[in-house]
Amino acid sequence: MIEINKNYRSFDALKLALAASPVCMVTDILLSVTQSIMQTGALALVTADFVDTASAILKGVRPRNDIYLPLVLLLVTLGVTTIIGALIQLASSRTRLNLKRRLIPSVVKIYAALDYRHIENNTSWELISRVSRDPVNSIMEGVEAYIQSLKIIISLASVLILIVTRVWWAAIIILIFSAPMFWLSVRAGRKVYQAGREAEKFNRRTEYLGDVLTGRDNVDERTLFGYSDEINGKWQNLYEAGRKLQLRVTARMFLFIKGSSLLLVLISLLVALTLIGPVLTGQMTAGWFMGIVSAVFGMIQKLGFQMSRSLESISRVGEYMKDLTAFAAMSQTKDALTEPDAEPIEFKSLEFRNVCFRYPGSERLVLDGMSFKMEAGRHYAFVGKNGAGKTTITKLLTGLFPQYQGEILINGKELREYSASAVKALFSVVYQDFARYYIPMKDNIALGDLHRKGNEMEAAHLAGLDETVNSLNHGLDTPLGKIMAGGQDLSSGQWQRVAIARSLNSRAPVKILDEPTSALDPISESLLYRDFERLMLGKTTVFVSHRLGSTKLADEILVIGSGRIIERGTHDELMAANGSYAGMFEAQRGWYL
Numbered sequence: 129m130i131e132i133n134k135n136y137r138s139f140d141a142l143k144l145a146l147a148a149s150p151v152c153m154v155t156d157i158l159l160s161v162t163q164s165i166m167q168t169g170a171l172a173l174v175t176a177d178f179v180d181t182a183s184a185i186l187k188g189v190r191p192r193n194d195i196y197l198p199l200v201l202l203l204v205t206l207g208v209t210t211i212i213g214a215l216i217q218l219a220s221s222r223t224r225l226n227l228k229r230r231l232i233p234s235v236v237k238i239y240a241a242l243d244y245r246h247i248e249n250n251t252s253w254e255l256i257s258r259v260s261r262d263p264v265n266s267i268m269e270g271v272e273a274y275i276q277s278l279k280i281i282i283s284l285a286s287v288l289i290l291i292v293t294r295v296w297w298a299a300i301i302i303l304i305f306s307a308p309m310f311w312l313s314v315r316a317g318r319k320v321y322q323a324g325r326e327a328e329k330f331n332r333r334t335e336y337l338g339d340v341l342t343g344r345d346n347v348d349e350r351t352l353f354g355y356s357d358e359i360n361g362k363w364q365n366l367y368e369a370g371r372k373l374q375l376r377v378t379a380r381m382f383l384f385i386k387g388s389s390l391l392l393v394l395i396s397l398l399v400a401l402t403l404i405g406p407v408l409t410g411q412m413t414a415g416w417f418m419g420i421v422s423a424v425f426g427m428i429q430k431l432g433f434q435m436s437r438s439l440e441s442i443s444r445v446g447e448y449m450k451d452l453t454a455f456a457a458m459s460q461t462k463d464a465l466t467e468p469d470a471e472p473i474e475f476k477s478l479e480f481r482n483v484c485f486r487y488p489g490s491e492r493l494v495l496d497g498m499s500f501k502m503e504a505g506r507h508y509a510f511v512g513k514n515g516a517g518k519t520t521i522t523k524l525l526t527g528l529f530p531q532y533q534g535e536i537l538i539n540g541k542e543l544r545e546y547s548a549s550a551v552k553a554l555f556s557v558v559y560q561d562f563a564r565y566y567i568p569m570k571d572n573i574a575l576g577d578l579h580r581k582g583n584e585m586e587a588a589h590l591a592g593l594d595e596t597v598n599s600l601n602h603g604l605d606t607p608l609g610k611i612m613a614g615g616q617d618l619s620s621g622q623w624q625r626v627a628i629a630r631s632l633n634s635r636a637p638v639k640i641l642d643e644p645t646s647a648l649d650p651i652s653e654s655l656l657y658r659d660f661e662r663l664m665l666g667k668t669t670v671f672v673s674h675r676l677g678s679t680k681l682a683d684e685i686l687v688i689g690s691g692r693i694i695e696r697g698t699h700d701e702l703m704a705a706n707g708s709y710a711g712m713f714e715a716q717r718g719w720y721l
C-alpha cells in the first residue's frame with residue numbers, strides 16, 4: 129500500500145483511506161456533506177418556518193392545524209441529523225479497520241526490508257519509530273480532519289447563502305475574518321507536530337526507563353540494587369522536559385483558538401444586532417431572524433474551534449506524511465524478505481581479503497585490513513579481547529553490513545554478488561544475544577529452517593533438550609515464556625539450548641556459534657563440546673568464544689587484535705609461539721589451578 133519513493137503529502141491520507149476502504153469512505157463523505165447541510169441551512173429554514181407559523185397561529189392569522197407540518201419537518205431534520213451522525217461513525221470505524229488491515233502489513237514490510245544500518249543509527253531509528261508507532265491513527269486523524277473541514281465549508285457556504293439573501297455585507301465580514309484564521313491554524317498545526325517530534329525523543333527515553341522501572345526482565349536487579357528511586361528521578365526529569373516542550377505549544381495553540389473564537393462570537397453578535405432592524409421594520413420575519421442567528425452562532429462555533437483543530441490536524445498529518453516519505457525512501461536490502469533457499473549452495477571456502485569496516489556514523493575502523501581464509505568442513509575459532517570485532521565479522525559474513533571495503537569471497541565469488549536467499553541458506557547463527565520467541569518450543573526450533581519442518585524433536589535431542597521437553601506440560605507443543613496461555617518459562621541455559629537446536633535444525637553448511645555456551649552449566653557445556661564433532665560432522669563451524677578450553681576443538685584458531693588477525697594456528701602451535709593467545713590461555717588456566 130505504501131509506495132517506495134513516492135512523495136506523500138497530507139492529502140494522500142485521504143487517498144490511502146480511499147484505497148483501503150472505498151465504499152465506507154465515499155459513504156462517510158456523502159453522509160457528512162448531507163449532515164452539514166441538514167445541521168445548518170435546512171435547520172435554519174425549518175426553524176424559520178416553524179417560528180413564523182407558530183407566531184401566525186398565536187396572532188390568529190392561521191389555523192392551529194398549520195403547525196403540524198413545520199413541526200414534523202423540524203423533528204425530522206433533527207432526527208435525521210442524529211441518525212446520520214451514527215452512520216458516519218460506523219463508516220469511519222469500518223474505514224479505520226480496513227486501513228489497519230492494509231496499512232500495517234505494508235509498513236511492516238518496509239520496516240523488515242530496511243538496511244540493517246538504519247536500525248543501528250540513532251537518527252534513522254527515531255524516524256522509523258515515529259512512522260511505525262501508530263500509522264493508522266496518524267493517517268485517520270488527517271482523514272477525519274479533511275472530512276470535518278469539508279463539513280465546515282459546506283456549513284459555512286449554506287449559512288452564507290442564507291445571510292446573503294438578507295444582509296449581504298455580514299457574509300463578507302465573516303469571510304474576511306475567517307481567512308487569516310485558516311492560515312494561522314495551518315501554521316499552528318505544523319508547530320505542534322514539530323514539537324511532538326522533539327518530544328518523541330523524550331518519549332522514547334522515558335519509555336525505556338519506564339520499562340526498566342516496571343519490566344519483568346529487570347525485576348531481580350531492581351529489587352536487589354534498589355535503584356528504583358534513582359531511575360525514577362531520571363525518568364521524571366526527562367518526562368518533565370518533554371512535557372514542558374509540549375505544554376508550551378499546546379498553551380499557545382489554546383490561546384490562539386480562544387482568541388479567535390472570541391473574535392468570531394463578536395462578529396456573530398454584530399450580525400444578530402444588525403438583523404434586529406429589518407425584523408422591527410417588518411422586512412424580515414422573526415422566524416428567519418431566529419433561523420439565521422442560530423445557524424450563524426452554530427457555524428461560528430465550528431469555525432472557531434473545530435476548523436482550527438482540523439487545520440492543525442491536517443498540517444500535522446502533512447508532517448507525518450513527510451516522515452512517511454522519508455521512511456519509504458530509506459534504502460532497503462534487496463531480497464531482505466525472501467526466505468533462505470531450500471537447498472544451500474555447496475560451500476567450499478570463505479575468504480576475507482583486506483577487509484576494512486567502520487559502523488555507520490562511527491569514525492573508528494573496527495576491521496582494519498582483516499584477511500583470512502576458511503575451508504569447508506573445518507572448525508575455526510575467533511578469539512580476542514572484548515570489542516576486538518569478532519561479532520562484527522559474523523555480521524559482515526551474513527550480509528547485514530554490505531558497506532565494507534575489501535573483499536569477502538564465498539567459493540571465490542564476492543559475497544555481495546550472491547542473492548540474499550543464497551547467503552541466508554549458507555549460514556546459521558547462534559547469536560550471543562540469541563532471541564527468545566514466546567511461541568511453542570516446536571515452532572521456536574522450526575524457525576531455524578522453515579523448509580525442514582518435522583525434525584524439531586531430533587534437533588531438540590541433539591541440543592540436549594530431552595529432559596527439558598519431558599518436563600514441559602505439552603512437550604514440544606508447550607508455548608515458551610509467559611505471553612501465551614499455558615506458557616512455561618525456561619532457564620537461560622535452556623533458552624540457549626533452544627537457540628542451538630534452532631541452528632542444528634538448519635541445513636546451512638556453515639554454523640556460526642557466537643558464545644554458544646555462555647549460559648550452560650559446566651557439565652552441559654563439556655557434554656556439548658564432547659558431542660561437538662558428531663553434531664557438526666561435515667559442517668564448517670566458526671566459533672567465537674572467550675572460553676579458551678573450547679577453542680582447543682578448532683582446527684585453526686584466529687586471534688584478532690587491532691582490527692586484523694594477529695596470530696593463527698592450532699592450539700598447540702599458538703601455545704608454542706607463546707604470543708597473545710598463549711597469554712590469554714595461561715591467564716584463564718591460572719584460575720583453575
Ligand SMILES: Nc1ncnc2c1ncn2[C@@H]1O[C@H](COP(=O)(O)OP(=O)(O)OP(=O)(O)O)[C@@H](O)[C@H]1O
Pocket residue numbers: 248487488490494512513514515516517518519520521560
Ligand atoms: N552498532 C554499532 N555501532 C557502532 N559501533 C559498534 C556497533 N556495534 C559494535 N560496535 C563497536 O565495534 C567494536 C567491535 O564490536 P564486536 O561486538 O564485534 O566485538 P567482539 O569482539 O564481538 O566483543 P565481545 O567479545 O565483547 O563480544 C566494539 O568496539 C563496539 O563498540
